[in-house]
Amino acid sequence: MTLSFGINQPALAYSMTTLGAGMMNNIFNFYYVKLFLNQYKISEGAFNQAQVVFMIWNAINDPLFGYIQDNSRVPWCSKRRFAILYGAPFYALAFLLPWFPWKSYKEGDWLSGAHLMVALCIFDGMLTFVLLAQCALFAEISTKHESRLQLIKYNQVASLLGSSSILFCGLVSENMEKFSNFQTFTVLIAVAATACMCYTGVFGVSQYEQRESSLERYKTENDLSCSSIYKLTKQILTQRNFILFVSMNFFQVLHATFCSNFMMIFADNLIPKDAIPSLVRSIMYGAGFIFPQLLVLISHSVLTRNGYYKVILYGFYVEAFAAVCMLIVGPQHYYVLAVFLTMNMVLVNASFSIFNLPLADIVDADMEKYKRKSPISSMVFGTNALFTKPAQSLAPMLVVALLNQFGYEHLTSSADQPEPSLFLGLHDAMFYMTCLIPLGIAIAQVVIWTPYTIRSSHLSPLT
Template sequence: MMVNLGIHRPALAYSMTTLGAGMMNHIFNFYYVKLFLNQYKITEGAFNQAQVVFMIWNAVNDPLFGYIQDNSKVPWCSKRRQSILYGAPFYALAFLLPWFPWTNYKEGDWLSGMHLMIALCVFDGMLTFVLLAQCALFAEISTRHESRLQLIKYNQVASLLGSSSILFCGLVSDNMEKFSNFQTFTVLVAVLSTACMCYTGIFGISQYEQKESSLERYKSDGSLSWSSVFTLTKQILTQKNFIIFVSMNFFQVLHATFCSNFMMIFADNLIPKDTLPSFVRSIMYGAGFMFPQLLVLISHSMLTKIGYYKVIMYAFYIEVFASVFMLIMGPQRYYVLAIFLTTNMVLVHASFSIFNLPIADIVDADMEKYKRKSPISSMVFGTNALFTKPAQSLAPMLVVAILNKYGYEHLTSKIDQPDPSLFLDLHGAMFYMTCLVPLCIAIAQIIIWTPYSIRSSHITSV
């Protein structure tokens, strides 16, 4: 690996896409649910319909794009950096779709449901195309654990900078209260993100691209066909460690989506505004997205010494103990609740940030087992997404259904005057979801993750 002036250039090139995508993804996931529920006044039925369509598309497009990128002979698909370069502008445009209403929405307007469905599907389609190529680049820049830790290190710095978009967006727009400011900020983010990802598109070269021409690589791998899709997918799914990882990762995506979509809603309802003013809340929300990267950077030596398997397992145990502690403390401990909401989000996103390490090891194991000339990195990442991405739709659907059962829909209505007693039941439901969702998910993950067997890559020199 080439290192000039202390800069690990492949890691820098790789991490620039993380910076650009992070700025957009954090804002998108954090604000879109509240925007469509509270401002566009989408109905629960339309919200769920959009999420179902999104869930299907979200699951299908990852393995589809993964197979195309691994087997296409067209350079802008087959070369990882070119996929990022040409996909970046469209990714940024897709990010802007939700923030500009198509008309002056009224309560129950069917067009708001159509807007949500198209925004989710288009954004995820472009996100998948660009970030699958980046994920494949992670596995293909180097097979050495030390080099991959360098990628993780640079990636977390970039992710830390990218996650600050939540903090600045909250401060500029007063947590979306000043909507015109919010819209202007998202346009600025889209422009900056495109520039960052284009840097990866120019300089992010994998070791396989350095060693051989794209034409030689894809001639040896065969042509596009459904039979080869099924064959490769079957080979991936027969790996025990892949099934374990995907099962655990499904719950992680569910938990991360739950935190990102509802942290603001729960905090706004459970913690009085005079206890936690808007400025402090903006810092709290920003910390929920920024501190995970700091935690991963601090844990860099642990990843080197004990490996990602134990680090991930420790995070699950901490989530269990923290959830039980919060249940015991109760909902009236507002400062403790604010710390718990932030800490839980930090732990979930921090452990999720190192998931590229196990899946890269799975790519290596697949390549060794089937004696491939080059890894099918995009297909492995895409097949993982096939089973985990539906959690991104299930989480908001289930939580919104529960909230509306306890009166949240009436609480945000411009027409109805809600009964004050609704607050008690709704707040109780919110508090128990805040504690029990992390508790149940972490217990399930501990059980699933225990038999995972690739545990020594941190001490094995490849």
Template sequence: MTLFFGINRPALAYSMTTLGAGMMNHIFNFYYVKLFLNRYKISEGAFHQAQVVFMIWNAINDPLFGYIQDNSKSEFCSIRRRSILFGAPFYALAFLIPWFPWKDYSEGEWLSGIHLVVALCVFDGMLTFVLLAQCALFTEISTKHESRLQLIKYNQVASLLGSSSILFCGIVSDNMENIPRFQTFTICLAVLSAACMCYTGMFGVSQYEQKYLESNSHSDTSLSWTSVLTLTKQILTQKNFLLFVSMNFFQVFHATFCSNFMMIFADNLIPKDALPSIVRSIMYGAGSIFPQFLVLISHSLLLNIGYYKVILWGFYVEVISAVLMFLIGPQHYYILATFLVTNMSPLSSMVFGTNALFTKPAQSLAPMFVVTILNQYGYEHLTNKADQPDPNLFLGLHDTMFYLTCLVPLCIALIQIVIWTPFSIRSSHITK
């Protein structure tokens, strides 16, 4: 790999897509639920319908785009950096879809539901198209172990920087209280993110591409459908694979729950005079930055005790912390704020990916589950100034939010302990 003033240029080019995508993805997942529920006042039925459509699309677009990119004869799809280069502007435009209403929505208007469907499906489609190309680019840039370690290091730093977008967005927009500033920030972020990914598209040249351009032909490496089905059957019958996927499903559910509702719960459970706006912005930012920081400092721990024990101990920590928070109660605001931050970054997040086909439904089921419960306690009336509901109703709502904050992580961690205990690959960290 070429070094320029001490900078590994191929690794830098590769990691720029991680930086651009990370900045947009954190903002999207953190704010879209609150925006559609509180500002656009989408109905519960329309919200659920949008999530069901998204769940279906979310499950099929990965293999669909993967097949297209692997089997297309067009350089636009088959050369990874060009997929990123041409996909980046559309990815950035898709990121902007939710933040600009198509009209002044009235409460429960059907158009807000269509808006949510389009926002979720288009954004996830472009995310998949670009990031699948980036994943393939990782293996094609170099086959050397040392070079790939450099890619990983640069990528982890880029993930850390990308996760800071929530912090800066909160400071600029007063945690989305100032919508014009929020919209201006998202436009600037989209431009910056597109520029980062285009840098990958221009300079992320792989060995595969060089060979492809020299020969100007593809080798026939595509698998037949019979081979694909046989391999799939072999994978699905592996006990450890089923345990890992089941574990990862609940991990994605937990991560989605935290990302989508941390801001909503904090705004309602912690009075505005208890935590100033700047402190809230730091709290929200820390919730996304801290997990990336854990990844950077966890390598020695993983090498010494292995993934299995780190994951299992992480689940026990989640159980203990959730129980303690439940016993302490919601009146201690700084303790609650700390719990919300740490709840977004359990130790097990360091070793679980979130893109497996079988885990993607959790990204839709988590918001559907929580919104259904919240609306049963009057959440849909919370921001409606026209209504004057009984204040005692909101006390019940706040109690429900606190119970969800504690009990969802507790129950998920207990389920994960039961699933993870029989996992048999436990000493891979000492295998030479």
């Protein structure tokens, strides 16, 4: 990698997509559930229908786009930076879909369900197309562990800046209370994100694109066929480390989605408004997205010395211990609960931020095992998403169903004004879900992740 004025140019180009995508994704995941449940008054049936359609599309599009990007002969699709460059504007437009209602929705309006379904599917489709190319770029910019750590470092700085969108969005819109301000802010974010991703599209050149011999890949690679897709997917799925990683990652996506979708809802219900000021709440919500990047940056030397395997494993132990402590303390200590909610989200997102390292190692192992001329990076990342992305739909579906068992749909209903005492059971359920879901997930992840064997890539000599 070359340096210019102390700046790692390939890492900077790579990280600009993270900056743009982070600004949009954090706002999307943090606000869309609350928007459709509380403001658009979507029914539980319509919400679940949209999530089921989204889950199916979410699982299909990743390996499909991954295979197309790895095997297409069209440069705007097969070249990683071109896929980002041309996909960025459509990705930004898809981000704006949820925030502008198609009409004034009434409670249970079927159109709000259709709106959610379209918004989720189109947004995820464009997100997949752009970010799969970026993930492949991570594995293909360099095969050196130290170089990949530099990518992680720049990526976390970009993610830190991108995560601040949650903080500023909360301050500008008063946590979505001023909805017109919220809409204006999202438009500005979409424009800024497009510009960031286009920078990657212009300057994000991989080592394979730089080699003249690799240009033949775009002309002579296998045809797009079902048999070829089946063969490559089977080869990926025969790697034991890939199966272990994907299984662990499924629970990580489930946990991360649970945190991002319901942190605000649980905090608003479990912590009285007079207990914690609105400004502190905004900072708390923003910290859940900003502090993970700071934690990874601070842990850079630990990653270099100990490798990602131990860092990820110890993170699971900390999550489980924190959940047990919160159960013991109880829900009445509001500031402790606020710290726990924030810390839980920080740990989950911090671990998630370094998952490209094991996936890149798996790409290298696949390339070496099958003696490939060039890596099938997009397919490896896409196949991972095939099995993990359904968790993004399962988490809100299951949690909303559980909450509604305790009367949450009446809490958000404009027609009813029930007594607060009726929701004591709901608040208890929220508290136990806040503690027991992270605890159960952490235990499952420890069991799954322990047998993973690629543990010494950080010790490989740099050449």
